[in-house]
Amino acid sequence: MKKNSPLYGVKPEVLKSPAYTLRAYEAEVKLNQNENPFDFPEDLKEETFRRYKERRWSVYPDFVPDSLRFSLAKFTGWHKDGVLVGNGSNELLQAALMVMVGKGSQVAIPYPTFTVYKLIANILGAKVVGIPLNPDMTYNVDELVSKANESRARVIVVNNPNNPTGSVLNKEGILQLLEKFSGFVLLDEAYYEFCGCSGFEFLERYPRLIITRTFSKAMGMAGLRVGYLLAHPDLATQISKAKLPYNVNQFSLTAAEVALENLERFQPAIQSILEERERLGKELNGIPGIRVYPTQANFFLVEIPVEPRTIFDDLYRHGILIRDVSSYPMLSKCLRISVGKREENDRLISALRTGLENAGAGAVHGTL
Amino acid sequence: MKKNSPLYGVKPEVLKSPAYTLRAYEAEVKLNQNENPFDFPEDLKEETFRRYKERRWSVYPDFVPDSLRFSLAKFTGWHKDGVLVGNGSNELLQAALMVMVGKGSQVAIPYPTFTVYKLIANILGAKVVGIPLNPDMTYNVDELVSKANESRARVIVVNNPNNPTGSVLNKEGILQLLEKFSGFVLLDEAYYEFCGCSGFEFLERYPRLIITRTFSKAMGMAGLRVGYLLAHPDLATQISKAKLPYNVNQFSLTAAEVALENLERFQPAIQSILEERERLGKELNGIPGIRVYPTQANFFLVEIPVEPRTIFDDLYRHGILIRDVSSYPMLSKCLRISVGKREENDRLISALRTGLENAGAGAVHGTL
Numbered sequence: 239m240k241k242n243s244p245l246y247g248v249k250p251e252v253l254k255s256p257a258y259t260l261r262a263y264e265a266e267v268k269l270n271q272n273e274n275p276f277d278f279p280e281d282l283k284e285e286t287f288r289r290y291k292e293r294r295w296s297v298y299p300d301f302v303p304d305s306l307r308f309s310l311a312k313f314t315g316w317h318k319d320g321v322l323v324g325n326g327s328n329e330l331l332q333a334a335l336m337v338m339v340g341k342g343s344q345v346a347i348p349y350p351t352f353t354v355y356k357l358i359a360n361i362l363g364a365k366v367v368g369i370p371l372n373p374d375m376t377y378n379v380d381e382l383v384s385k386a387n388e389s390r391a392r393v394i395v396v397n398n399p400n401n402p403t404g405s406v407l408n409k410e411g412i413l414q415l416l417e418k419f420s421g422f423v424l425l426d427e428a429y430y431e432f433c434g435c436s437g438f439e440f441l442e443r444y445p446r447l448i449i450t451r452t453f454s455k456a457m458g459m460a461g462l463r464v465g466y467l468l469a470h471p472d473l474a475t476q477i478s479k480a481k482l483p484y485n486v487n488q489f490s491l492t493a494a495e496v497a498l499e500n501l502e503r504f505q506p507a508i509q510s511i512l513e514e515r516e517r518l519g520k521e522l523n524g525i526p527g528i529r530v531y532p533t534q535a536n537f538f539l540v541e542i543p544v545e546p547r548t549i550f551d552d553l554y555r556h557g558i559l560i561r562d563v564s565s566y567p568m569l570s571k572c573l574r575i576s577v578g579k580r581e582e583n584d585r586l587i588s589a590l591r592t593g594l595e596n597a598g599a600g601a602v603h604g605t606l
Numbered sequence: 607m608k609k610n611s612p613l614y615g616v617k618p619e620v621l622k623s624p625a626y627t628l629r630a631y632e633a634e635v636k637l638n639q640n641e642n643p644f645d646f647p648e649d650l651k652e653e654t655f656r657r658y659k660e661r662r663w664s665v666y667p668d669f670v671p672d673s674l675r676f677s678l679a680k681f682t683g684w685h686k687d688g689v690l691v692g693n694g695s696n697e698l699l700q701a702a703l704m705v706m707v708g709k710g711s712q713v714a715i716p717y718p719t720f721t722v723y724k725l726i727a728n729i730l731g732a733k734v735v736g737i738p739l740n741p742d743m744t745y746n747v748d749e750l751v752s753k754a755n756e757s758r759a760r761v762i763v764v765n766n767p768n769n770p771t772g773s774v775l776n777k778e779g780i781l782q783l784l785e786k787f788s789g790f791v792l793l794d795e796a797y798y799e800f801c802g803c804s805g806f807e808f809l810e811r812y813p814r815l816i817i818t819r820t821f822s823k824a825m826g827m828a829g830l831r832v833g834y835l836l837a838h839p840d841l842a843t844q845i846s847k848a849k850l851p852y853n854v855n856q857f858s859l860t861a862a863e864v865a866l867e868n869l870e871r872f873q874p875a876i877q878s879i880l881e882e883r884e885r886l887g888k889e890l891n892g893i894p895g896i897r898v899y900p901t902q903a904n905f906f907l908v909e910i911p912v913e914p915r916t917i918f919d920d921l922y923r924h925g926i927l928i929r930d931v932s933s934y935p936m937l938s939k940c941l942r943i944s945v946g947k948r949e950e951n952d953r954l955i956s957a958l959r960t961g962l963e964n965a966g967a968g969a970v971h972g973t974l
Binding site: 241245247253276283296299300328361422461472478480 | 609610611612613614615616617620621623625626627628630636639641642643644645646651655659661662663664665666667668669670672693694696697700704705706707708709710722725726729730731760761788789790813814822826827828829830831837838840841843844846847848850851852853854855856857858861
């Protein structure tokens with residue numbers, strides 16, 4: 239490479255790393271990003287505006303958002319000094335990985351999973367040890383433990399429930415990881431409100447467990463970027479070194495406080511998503527030719543007998559946006575569908591059924 | 607270290623790196639963080655609320671904030687594909703360093719300067735080559751170039767104007783760096799609106815120059831965390847790989863757009879700060895025993911003949927908060943004072959004069 243090239247001096251691991259990109263589509267029915275179909279409540283928006291109006295925008299946010307950390311400590315039951323607040327949980331995952339791994343380190347990551355873990359590890363120069371899920375998308379914990387130990391991985395990252403498969407690592411599985419794997423266990427619990435499963439009860443006993451969660455999904459705040467991390471206070475202190483000062487803007491901090499003070503207001507949306515998940519699962523299962531994987535999150539992974547892109551495009555033409563995950567390993571026949579509102583799910587079901595029929599999937603199924 | 611310690615596996619460079627901390631003080635007159643003493647205009651706050659109310663908070667921000675990038679491209683006159691938007695310019699500095707340096711790399715940083723550069727470099731495992739400013743706090747460009755080249759630094763980070771000294775690297779100096787140093791030149795222009803000097807004109811010709819700027823200072827948006835980066839589009843693409851997706855929340859993006867559409871509204875505040883800088887500089891110079899360094903930013907570095915902490919504490923008791931920078935290298939006798947509103951500066955001057963007199967500084971000066 240030429241010395242006056244703009245890329246001369248960029249780390250080779252960065253140059254060969256793909257960028258995380260997502261084409262911006264717009265559609266009436268948006269079931270592509272596992273967002274909450276119910277918006278942040280109107281009156282709580284007003285309350286957030288009212289509080290934020292009184293603050294000077296020209297002044298930096300609190301150096302450490304202590305009042306939010308305090309509320310989160312109370313809410314979760316964890317030590318305040320072990321709670322970190324981030325610009326989305328992604329920032330905290332990045333900070334955690336930054337303090338643990340560097341060039342030459344190994345990071346164990348089951349796959350298929352959320353792409354960002356691998357991207358962060360790559361940029362940091364770490365090597366990713368990928369461990370496949372079972373063909374039915376369940377976790378193979380023995381394999382996880384042995385591969386992670388064998389490669390001397392510094393950390394294993396588990397998304398629980400897992401995006402994009404919906405798979406859950408149950409408590410026995412989490413415990414087995416904590417007992418048998420000798421590195422850090424980083425549990426990304428972005429979807430935990432839809433599952434109820436959590437590694438939380440193990441935090442006190444296993445000081446190398448780190449849990450991240452988010453306000454983006456169940457709390458309807460994806461646009462505001464607020465996440466939190468729970469870990470042993472000594473470890474949290476180290477992780478905070480890789481977190482930039484004033485990393486969360488004061489408006490989002492304000493909204494998060496309003497949300498935590500009004501937790502009960504978010505329950506109806508969660509309840510509705512859980513009921514619709516149940517119903518949507520049954521409806522999807524009733525469509526000929528489709529395979530629906532069990533999920534504990536607010537989305538479904540489905541396998542279809544035709545080219546996923548065809549169906550993605552067809553749905554998009556009908557105003558419905560889902561996620562084509564066919565480029566993920568093991569998922570070449572798959573699509574991911576977020577659970578929406580009842581009427582959105584109805585539109586999806588009907589369009590998907592017709593789309594598959596038109597693509598000949600029903601016929602194929604019928605002849606089997 | 608014990609295997610079940612929460613710190614076992616944390617990188618040694620992180621363990622030995624200090625955390626960036628700032629004790630939270632509150633005071634009537636806040637001259638400690640180089641914030642804009644004039645808040646974001648009220649009617650533009652309302653306009654931001656109005657626009658953001660119409661958006662769903664539950665939906666992720668734009669994957670790439672194209673409309674803001676477009677506005678910034680227009681505003682700066684740079685290629686849109688070479689503009690990145692970040693959660694404060696710190697995030698962009700971190701992303702830039704992440705793609706350039708790792709364990710064992712060298713980063714050249716003049717000192718004293720903004721602490722965050724060194725913290726980021728340390729966490730990434732890079733070695734910092736510190737190059738002192740001249741005793742009068744001006745840049746020694748020959749020394750910068752030779753030390754940076756000698757150490758084979760991958761990048762040199764220059765804060766221009768420099769925090770906390772106010773020093774400026776003029777155009778000839780920037781050009782000399784670009785011509786003679788063989789690595790990347792990262793210019794942090796956080797305070798450029800108070801200076802007018804910029805490396806911008808060199809971007810087209812020197813594809814390894816990177817400029818970061820912020821909405822935190824002149825635009826009165828420190829609480830909202832918005833910064834931007836200008837670089838060769840190919841380099842910007844690489845840097846964007848280390849930037850997390852959806853890194854800037856939609857509320858702050860909205861506020862930044864409102865600000866750019868109403869640029870003329872921020873001019874009176876900037877003008878007033880510049881006038882007050884002139885006046886405050888003269889007033890400070892008139893206080894016996896004090897040395898005032900020339901500044902092109904919205905703050906002053908002053909050297910005083912007594913223990914800086916004494917004066918810091920004394921001012922704080924009088925409701926005035928400034929920054930004690932005496933722990934910085936070369937600045938053991940120094941304080942940093944942001945330029946406030948006229949009445950704030952008056953209070954500062956009067957309290958500082960009395961404080962120094964009481965501490966005996968005037969007397970010492972009188973005998974010289």
